[in-house]
Amino acid sequence: MRTTTLTRAARMRITTTVKRMRHVVAFSGMNASFCDKKYRRHHRPTRRRSIGAVADQNHEGVNNARKKGAVLFLSFVPLSPETSAAGVRTRDLMEGFLKAGFSDVHYACASKMDEQENREVNKQLVERGVKFYANAIPNREDAFKTVLEECGKRNPIDVVVFDRFLAEEAYSFRVREMCADALRVLDMQDCHALRRERARIVGLESSGGSGDTSNVIERSINAKPEATDDDFAREISSIFRSDLTLVCSSAELELLHAACGVPKEKLCLAPFFETIDTKSIITPFADRKDVFVSIGTFNHAPNVDGLRYLKKEIWPLIRGKLPNAEFHAFGATCLPKHVDELNDAKNGFFVKGFCKDIGETLSTAKVLLAPLRFGAGIKGKIIEAFKYGTPVITTPIGGEGIGVPGIFENGCDNMDAIKANWGGTFDCVTPAAFATAAVDSFTNESLWTKQSKRGVELRNELFNKEKTIPPILEAISNKCENLRTIRNEDFIGASFWHQSNRSTDFFSRWIELKETLGKKVA
Structure with a gap:
């Protein structure tokens, strides 16, 4: 016969959770008999005080008195600026907080972290005092609370930034309980549901099941997720639960x-x-x-799809006009399967893998190719190419948000002028158009020089951190100073915190109980 031995602490956790669930059931109207009036009167939800600080009950938020405390970034994965544009962007944002005078900046992730590797990869952040924490598992309340207490030891946590909506889903309910006066900021990185909808269109085309003969890239750029899309609903919910959402594009x-x-x-x-x-x-x-290049991690589906599209449909057209040209594909997480599938030395198509010196690679290559058929957000590879004056040939997916109006922005009467003054070509929707633009930039020195100069100018105009970071800090400061008022008037946001809409909260608590309730013995 098998029995279960529980510690006193485990029994207390069970009792607490059962009470919470009885409370939820009762207030949802599912079965009021589970909860009498006395229980309801004495167990109303209360706002917890922030870890490391005592909130002023009669004020509009603790941040009115304490302008710049600590900032905490929460993610599922370690910060890795060397392998992804998203990592570079997060690193730069953290440096922006430091420069703005926030007392402490912290980064915590759910996964393991090699401390030595982290010190090397994020050397400039470590040297500036940024603290990194591993194993901040969202469904381990005590462990996560310890991380929050450590982060708020010197100065209370004023701002919590969630790295993508998945992190917000996992962490936000605990942050709301333990750091009630901290501003909750969602950093989308890109719109995941939009990327997935575009990927679905490309996938249908590849499988021959779309039934639509129109151009797949045109359909991809014009796609948008539907309100009934479960993934998009999750992302929208995350936005409404947050006090502020950072949108890349x-x-x-x-x-x-x-x-x-x-x-x-x-x-x-x-x-x-x-x-x-x-x-x-x-x-x-x-x-x-005389080399074309591409940059992009191989664990990102749009990059791998783009290379397949390039090799199969575009590169033969380019090699037909430039028989001695070579293409070099660089990117982290390049596996043997990628080399086996894509590398074709006979036809000058080389898969190089991790790029040890991106500056050397981009400053000596003639043109960067980014044949993206789906994706979202701003493409770091294009901004990086512009940094070194390397013209870019891409699709409307690649150019989106880089001086190119999106389909939901106001109509553009000067699109021809935008095309003529971009850092390359961004409107290639067919293999033939892509190949022609690539060959023109590769062989025409006058055109190349104009595109090179314009790419540098676009990067300086649109993405100079001295211009892009201050509006973010100002928005955060305004939210912090008026946080209580803003939340009291955010009726839709508050409704997403109603217990009937908090499935991720209760599911996480259930997982924690399931995995930590003691050991079964014979």
Whole structure:
């Protein structure tokens, strides 16, 4: 016969959770007999005080008195600026908080972290005092509380930034309980549901099951998730639960506002945060290698799909006109299967894998190819190419948000001028158009020089961190100063915190109980 031995602490956790669930059931009207009037009177939800600080009950939020405390970033994965544009963007945003005078900046993730590797990868952040924490597992209340207490030891946590909506789903309910006066900020990175909808269209085309003979890239760029899309509903819910949402692309900001009804005061444009060196020297056309390149991690589906599309449909057209040209594909997490599938030395198509020196690679290559058929957000590979004056040939998916209006933004009367003054070509929707643009930039020195110069200018105009970070900090400061009032007037946001809409909260608690309730013995 098997029995279960429980510690006193485990029994107390069970009792507490049962009470919570009885409370939820009773107030949802499912079965009022589970909860009498006395229980309801004495177990109403209360707002917990922030860890490391005592909230002023008669004030509009603790941040009125304490302008800049600590900032905590929460993610599922370690910060890795070397392998992804998202990592670079997060790192730059953290540096923006430090420069703005926030007392402490912390980064906690749910997974394991190699401390030595982290010190090397994030050396500049570590040297500036940023603290990193691993194993901040969202469904381990005590462990997560310990991380929060450590982060708030010197100064109370004023701002919590969730890295993508999945992190918000997992962590936000605990942050709301333990750091009630902290501003909750969702950093979308990109609109995941939009990327998945575009991927669905491309997938149907690849399988021959779409039944639509129109161009797949045109359909992809014009797609938007439907309100009945479960994934999009999760993302929208996360936005409404948060006090502020950082949106990478202006096109996606307009999608959320114009098509989805998210109030603009809950959204803030947060593109890339580039350091501008006006004295940098661009390698001229004549000194460049006769090489096309691409940059992008191989664990990101749009990048791998783009390489397949390039190899199968575009590269044969390019090689037909430039028989001696080579293409080099660089990216982290390149596996043997990627090399086996894509590498074709005979036809000058080389899969190189991890790029050890991105500056050397991009400053010596002649043109960057980004044949993306789906995706979302701003493409870091294109901004990085512009940094080194390397023209880019891409699709409307790649150009989106980089000086190119999105389909949900106001109509554009000067699209021809935008195309003529971009850092390459962004409107390639067919293999033939893509190949022609690539060959033109590769062989025409005058055109190449114009595109190279314009790419540098676009990066400086649109993504200079001295221009892109201050509006974010201002929005956060305004929210912090008026947090209590803002939350009291955010009726839709509050409704998403009603217990009937908190499935992720209760599911996480159930997982914790299931996995920690003692050991079964024979």
